[in-house]
Each structure stands twice: as structure tokens, then as C-alpha cells.
Amino acid sequence: MEQKTIYHALNIMPELCNGCSHCMKVCPTQAIRVRNGKALMHPDWCIDCGECIRVCPTHAIKIAADDFQRIFDYEYRLLVLPSVFFGQFSNYISLEMINSILKEMGFTAVHVPEESVDFLLETMNHYIEENQRPVISSFCPAVIRLIQVRFPSLVNNVMRLKQPMELTAHHLRKVYSEKHKADMAKIGIFYVTPCAAKIASVKSPVGDYISPIDGVINMDYLYNRVQKESVKKLAENVADLPQERIQLSGKAIKYTLTGGEKDNMWQTGLAVDGLQNVIDILERLENGEIEGVDYLELRTCDESCAGGILTPNNRFFAAERLRRMAKKLPEECWMPKKYTDYLASIVNVGQIEPRSIVRFHPETKEALKMMEKAQEIKESLIGIDCGACGSPSCEALAEDVVCGKATIEACLFQRIKSGKAGSLSMEQAVGIMEEIWGADKFVDK
Amino acid sequence: MEFKFHVEGGDFTSAGTASSQIKKVLKQINIDPIIIKRVVVALYEAEVNIVAHAHHGDIKVKITPQQVYIRLDDEGPGIENVEKAMQKGFSTASSKVREMGFGAGMGLPNIKENADIFTVRSEVGKGTTLEITISTVNNG
Ligand SMILES: Nc1ncnc2c1ncn2[C@@H]1O[C@H](COP(=O)(O)OP(=O)(O)O)[C@@H](O)[C@H]1O
Ligand code: SF4
Ligand code: SF4
Ligand SMILES: [Mg+2]
Numbered sequence: 264m265e266q267k268t269i270y271h272a273l274n275i276m277p278e279l280c281n282g283c284s285h286c287m288k289v290c291p292t293q294a295i296r297v298r299n300g301k302a303l304m305h306p307d308w309c310i311d312c313g314e315c316i317r318v319c320p321t322h323a324i325k326i327a328a329d330d331f332q333r334i335f336d337y338e339y340r341l342l343v344l345p346s347v348f349f350g351q352f353s354n355y356i357s358l359e360m361i362n363s364i365l366k367e368m369g370f371t372a373v374h375v376p377e378e379s380v381d382f383l384l385e386t387m388n389h390y391i392e393e394n395q396r397p398v399i400s401s402f403c404p405a406v407i408r409l410i411q412v413r414f415p416s417l418v419n420n421v422m423r424l425k426q427p428m429e430l431t432a433h434h435l436r437k438v439y440s441e442k443h444k445a446d447m448a449k450i451g452i453f454y455v456t457p458c459a460a461k462i463a464s465v466k467s468p469v470g471d472y473i474s475p476i477d478g479v480i481n482m483d484y485l486y487n488r489v490q491k492e493s494v495k496k497l498a499e500n501v502a503d504l505p506q507e508r509i510q511l512s513g514k515a516i517k518y519t520l521t522g523g524e525k526d527n528m529w530q531t532g533l534a535v536d537g538l539q540n541v542i543d544i545l546e547r548l549e550n551g552e553i554e555g556v557d558y559l560e561l562r563t564c565d566e567s568c569a570g571g572i573l574t575p576n577n578r579f580f581a582a583e584r585l586r587r588m589a590k591k592l593p594e595e596c597w598m599p600k601k602y603t604d605y606l607a608s609i610v611n612v613g614q615i616e617p618r619s620i621v622r623f624h625p626e627t628k629e630a631l632k633m634m635e636k637a638q639e640i641k642e643s644l645i646g647i648d649c650g651a652c653g654s655p656s657c658e659a660l661a662e663d664v665v666c667g668k669a670t671i672e673a674c675l676f677q678r679i680k681s682g683k684a685g686s687l688s689m690e691q692a693v694g695i696m697e698e699i700w701g702a703d704k705f706v707d708k
Numbered sequence: 709m710e711f712k713f714h715v716e717g718g719d720f721t722s723a724g725t726a727s728s729q730i731k732k733v734l735k736q737i738n739i740d741p742i743i744i745k746r747v748v749v750a751l752y753e754a755e756v757n758i759v760a761h762a763h764h765g766d767i768k769v770k771i772t773p774q775q776v777y778i779r780l781d782d783e784g785p786g787i788e789n790v791e792k793a794m795q796k797g798f799s800t801a802s803s804k805v806r807e808m809g810f811g812a813g814m815g816l817p818n819i820k821e822n823a824d825i826f827t828v829r830s831e832v833g834k835g836t837t838l839e840i841t842i843s844t845v846n847n848g
Contacts, residue, residue: 416741550727551749554809622736627844628773630737635709 269618271309272327272462272479273316277301279323282700286315286324287655291538292412292620296663297653300701308620310408311460312538312563313572326459326573329478334369337451339443341435342370343428343476344455344485344509346377346516347568349588350581351486356493358511363504364492372435376454377515379430381595382603384514384527386610387558390424391530397548397556398422400524404464405563406541407615411469414545415617420559423470423612427518428454428461430606432475434598437605453478455485457571460563471613482573512596516589519568520582522560530557537565622662637661644674651675653699673699709733713767715758717784720808723759726767727752733771739844746822747776750840753815758782760805762836775824778840787830794820794828 275286282300294308295315302323304315316324334340342365349358365373391398401407401422410417425433432452439445454476456462465474496504517523525532533556535544541561547553564570569585570578597603623630623637641661652673654660663669672678672687672695681687697705711733713726727748734744751769758765762784770777787793794816801811820826825841 413735415735416745418741546728547724549731549745549748550724550752551745552724552752617741619735619738621738625738627737627739631709631771631773634733634737638709 269306269309270463270466271304271306271311272459272466273304273309273311273313274325274327275302275304276323276325279321281321281323282704283320284650284653285318285320287653288650289314289318290655291409291542293655293659295655296668297650297699299698300704307618308412310405310412311458311463312405312409313459314538316459316572326462326481328462328481328484329453331480331484333478334451334453337477338449339439339445339451340369340371341439341450341452342373342455342480343376343431343435343452344373345428345457345482345519345568346375346511346585347457347519347571347574347581348455348482348486349516350569350585351482351574351576352490352493354584355497357504358509359504359506360493360496361489362507362509364489364496366505367492368488370453373509374431374435375509375511375515376426376428376431377512377518378510378596378598379427379434379606380515380518381512381597382606383424383427383430383610384524386424386607387422387524388527388529390422391528391557394422395419396530397533397553397559399559400561401470401612402426402519402524402560403460403562403564403567404469405458405460405538406561407469408460408463408618409541409563410545411615411618412620413542414549415619416549417545418615418617420548421615423615424610425472425612429472429475430610433609434602434606436475437602451477453480455480455482457482457568457574458564459572468612470615482571483575486575510596511588511592513589513592513594515596516585516592520585521562521567523567524560525558528558531555532558532560534560534562536562536567536570538563623666633665637665640664640671645676649675651699670695709771711767711769711771713769715755715765715767715782717759717761717763717765720759720810723756724752726755726769730769730771730776734776737771743842743844747778747842750819750822750826750842751778753818754778754780754838754840756810757815757836758784760801760810761785765835773844775844776842778838778842780838780840781835782837783835786832786834786836787828788832790828790830 280301282297284297286302287295292308294305296303362373399420439450456479462479465476465479468474521536522534525534535541566578566582569582623633641658644657646657648656652660654663664671678692731748762782765782768779792798796817797813799811799813805811823840824843827839830836
């Protein structure tokens with residue numbers, strides 16, 4: 264079934280956007296255009312990778328989050344906090360301190376999503392043996408969406424298993440409803456996200472299931488609050504911190520770093536991070552050029568989640584800190600069998616459908632005609648991909664023209680040619696420019 | 709719509725250029741992903757064969773709403789025994805080519821499996837011509 268409304272946490276703030284077109288140039292699905300001096304995003308094409316946010320010089324692209332106060336709608340406020348969070352702090356700030364600050368903020372308990380990785384890794388290993396290979400990890404939601412949009416022929420390779428954040432949320436709900444006899448409606452599970460993609464996977468999950476997570480908190484927001492409190496605590500020299508531990512293991516900490524899945528696979532695997540590297544591997548896989556690989560761990564961000572768009576600190580420092588931390592911990596930390604049995608019953612997700620982009624026309628015959636036209640137009644363009652037309656490349660402008668979304672005169676060079684031939688007046692040329700870049704750009708400041 | 713490519717023998721780094729380009733086009737005109745995969749695999753194997761076995765060659769791809777037609781003409785040693793070459797696992801690839809990860813003898817059989825119509829004409833000492841037709845309408 265085609266999903267009609269796809270949730271994106273990304274919002275381009277028109278009052279901050281100056282139409283510089285940086286975002287348009289990096290978008291892997293060409294989802295952005297500049298019109299009237301503002302960037303516009305095509306929601307059906309966006310895969311929530313966050314690349315546009317990284318390059319925006321005016322910080323005009325914001326990631327929406329749930330209101331923090333919502334945690335108080337619940338009696339049991341459970342925080343699912345990815346272990347990459349701990350990599351953001353200096354060694355002076357202990358896990359115990361972070362834990363106690365979070366409790367003071369109102370959380371009943373703090374758990375890392377990766378508590379469920381021992382169970383999940385074993386399940387994945389069996390899954391690989393029984394399914395079409397190479398199996399592609401379902402960990403990074405932006406990768407799943409990239410495959411749906413740009414590599415539809417590979418959707419059946421995507422692993423149809425839930426990931427640590429969902430599994431741990433299910434586990435916690437079970438524990439709290441049984442052990443603590445809590446009313447289900449009173450349990451609120453909040454996930455701290457390192458990126459826009461994970462928000463999308465909570466709000467519009469792919470694979471026909473309902474997310475067990477009740478709310479999402481952005482990691483940069485939580486970091487600021489914890490950092491501020493910890494500085495205070497360090498200054499006050501608070502000695503009697505409750506020594507309550509957050510349950511962690513080596514595998515749990517390493518899971519969200521590059522290699523965290525692959526290194527635990529029985530079969531041959533490959534770990535790839537960084538959007539361009541991921542695209543390159545998927546192209547090759549689709550071409551049938553990849554052989555002898557059973558598992559592909561693909562993550563959109565360079566250094567995986569340590570490089571997530573909402574992680575505040577340097578990805579290399581964070582990853583290194585986490586690896587050191589992992590060395591001091593036991594490798595595994597299994598949950599009781601009773602719970603892994605429960606997780607086994609809910610770990611699967613449904614079919615992953617392609618989300619094909621209709622570039623030209625849904626009918627092949629019509630699409631082919633339009634494409635031929637676009638090819639012709641493209642050949643008449645200068646080919647320097649300057650973006651001054653408000654489309655990401657000459658090829659994209661040619662497509663936009665054929666689809667009636669732009670005129671050929673949007674091209675600066677075409678306008679000069681027409682001007683030279685006398686078929687376009689200065690006024691007309693300015694008018695076109697204003698439509699793309701906004702009238703305010705053509706008055707003296 | 710027609711596309712043309714030139715392939716140089718021995719240039720393993722460029723193998724896959726034509727199939728990638730054609731793949732992009734087929735995606736943009738909403739061809740069934742299963743069909744796209746068949747076209748890409750067949751074309752890629754044929755491209756690699758020119759790189760691995762011939763001196764150089766030309767590829768022509770013609771896309772219509774009903775089918776993708778591919779013709780590859782190369783100048784090279786030709787194939788002595790086409791029937792044998794079509795068998796799974798048969799290969800005359802040099803050890804150097806094998807070291808590069810090619811030469812498993814699955815190329816021609818793979819093309820045959822993915823094509824709706826596949827013809828091979830070859831003249832020893834002169835060259836080889838492949839014609840591959842794949843219908844774009846998925847009928848199972
Ligand atoms: N274009 C070609 N020119 C000359 N010989 C070829 C060509 N294509 C295939 N062959 C011959 O047919 C054999 C089988 O081809 P193929 O099934 O693709 O296996 P492989 O390329 O792995 O050897 C090759 O080893 C080669 O001897
Ligand atoms: S999040 Fe990624 S896909 Fe979406 S608009 Fe930004 S760059 Fe494009
Ligand atoms: S690598 Fe991690 S942080 Fe980056 S998009 Fe994927 S899930 Fe989000
Ligand atoms: Mg071959």
C-alpha cells in the first residue's frame with residue numbers, strides 16, 4: 264500500500280532561509296528546489312537523511328521534537344537513551360551522574376535501547392541464514408528510506424526485524440506492566456534521538472507496525488540540560504550521588520558505532536558508513552556487482568550514530584570514548600529468557616514497500632516521451648550545474664521544464680542568449696530572477 | 709530512446725558504466741524493479757565480457773515502452789564453441805582475470821536466464837555480437 268502522508272521531522276523556516284541553495288545541492292533524492300528565494304522540500308522524496316541540515320549556513324532547517332513536558336502525562340516515565348549519548352561527555356561526568364540528573368529531571372528509569380542487542384544479534388544471525396542475501400540491516404531508517412526511494416529493487420533484501428529501540432521499548436513495557444503492576448496507559452516511553460531519521464521511524468514506521476515509543480526527545484536538547492546540571496554538580500562537589508548503574512555491555516555500546524552489527528555476524532559482512540559510500544554500495548549491489556557478502560551494515564552518517572545530526576560533539580572523539588568504555592564492560596548482558604521469548608514473538612515486521620519517485624509520469628509510454636524531451640533540453644543546456652535556476656542540476660532543470668515546474672528561461676545562460684537575440688527584455692529577465700530568488704535580492708541594500 | 713556506449717578491452721574499472729546509466733533511465737520511466745534488475749544484470753555481464761575477453765566494443769541500447777533491446781558488437785578473438793561457452797561454469801578467463809574476481813563462467817548463462825530473447829553470433833578471430841531483448845511488461 265502506498266503511504267500517503269509521510270511524516271518528516273524536518274522543517275525549513277522561511278524566515279531564516281535565505282535561499283542559498285546549499286541544501287538543494289546535497290540532497291541525495293533531489294527533493295529540494297529554490298522558489299521565491301526560499302528552499303522548498305518535496306515531502307514524498309525526502310528520506311530524512313539530514314544532509315541538508317548539515318550544510319545550512321543559517322540553521323534554517325529545524326528538527327521538530329515533542330514537548331518535553333509531555334513526559335509528565337505519564338506516571339512511569341521511561342527514558343530510552345542511546346549509548347552514543349554517553350560519548351558526548353568528558354570523563355569527569357560519570358554515568359552515575361548522568362543517570363541521577365535524568366532522574367531529577369523526572370524520569371522513572373533510564374535504559375539504553377541496546378539492552379536488547381544480545382537477543383537481536385542472535386536473531387539476525389538466524390535470519391541471514393534463512394533469507395535472501397545479502398541481507399541489508401534495518402538499523403538506519405534513512406537507509407531504509409533511501410532504498411525505498413532510489414533502490415526499489417532491493418526492498419526485499421532489507422531485514423524485516425525490529426531494531427533495539429523498538430525491542431527495548433516493548434521489553435520495558437512488559438517489565439513495568441508485570442513487575443510493577445503498572446497500568447499500560449500510565450507507562451510513557453521516550454526515545455532520545457540522534458537524528459531526524461529515527462524520529463521519522465517512530466512517527467511513520469516502515470514495515471507495517473506501530474511504534475511502541477510514545478515520544479521523542481532530541482539529543483542536543485537533552486545534552487544541553489544534562490551538561491548544565493553536571494557543571495553545577497561538579498562545582499558544588501556533590502559527593503553522595505546515588506550509585507545506581509545504567510545497564511550496559513560492550514556489545515550494546517558498540518552496536519550503534521560502525522561495525523557494531525557486522526562484527527557479530529557469523530557470516531561474511533561489510534560495514535559501510537557515510538551517505539555517499541552507502542549509495543555507492545547500493546548501486547553496485549543493484550548492478551549485481553557484489554558477491555560473497557551475506558550481510559550489509561549500512562549507516563547514513565559518517566561514524567554511524569556518533570555522527571548523527573543531533574549529536575553535539577565531534578564524532579571521532581565520541582566514537583573513541585565509547586570504544587574505550589566498551590572495553591571495560593562485560594561483552595554481553597542477556598535479559599532473562601522469559602523476556603527474550605517475548606521479544607521473539609514481536610521481533611518481525613511486515614513487508615517493506617518501494618516508494619518510487621514519479622519523475623515524469625506514472626505511465627511508461629508517457630514517461631519515456633517526456634524523458635526524451637528532457638534529454639533534448641539537457642543537451643541544449645550548458646552543463647555546469649550552477650544551480651542559479653533554482654534546480655539542483657542542469658539535468659534536474661530539464662526534468663522540471665518538461666514537468667511544467669520551471670521554464671527554460673530559468674537558466675541564466677539561456678536568458679543571456681535570449682537577451683542577445685533580442686527576444687527577452689531586461690525587465691522580463693529580472694522578473695524570472697525574482698520568481699526564483701525573491702524580489703528582495705534585486706534591490707540595493 | 710537510444711543510447712550508445714564504447715567499451716575498451718581490459719578496462720575493468722569502467723565495466724558497469726552502461727548498465728548504471730540504463731538503470732537510471734529505466735527507473736525514471738517507472739519500469740518494474742524486477743525487470744530493471746534483469747536488464748542490468750544481463751547488460752553488466754555482457755559489458756564485462758567485452759572488457760575481459762575482447763579488444764573493444766560498442767553497445768547500443770534501444771528503449772521503447774514495450775521492450776529494452778541491447779546489441780553489443782565487439783572486435784576480438786570471438787568464441788570458438790558458443791554452445792560450450794553458454795554452459796554454466798565454462799570459462800577461458802586467464803588467472804589474472806580470475807584474480808580480479810571475474811571469470812566464474814556464469815556470464816553468458818546469466819544473460820540467457822535474464823533475457824527474453826538472446827542471440828550470440830561470433831566469428832573466431834574477428835568478434836562477437838550479442839543481441840538481448842527484454843520485455844518491459846512483467847508477465848511472471
Ligand atoms: N565477447 C567475448 N569475446 C570472446 N570470448 C567470449 C566473449 N564472451 C564470452 N566469451 C567466452 O565465453 C566464455 C564464457 O563466458 P562467460 O559465461 O561470460 O564466463 P566468463 O566470462 O566468466 O569466463 C569465456 O570464458 C570466453 O571464453
Ligand atoms: S533530509 Fe535528506 S532527503 Fe530530506 S530534503 Fe534533506 S537532504 Fe533531502
Ligand atoms: S547513522 Fe544513526 S544517526 Fe545517522 S541517520 Fe542513521 S540512525 Fe540516524
Ligand atoms: Mg563473463
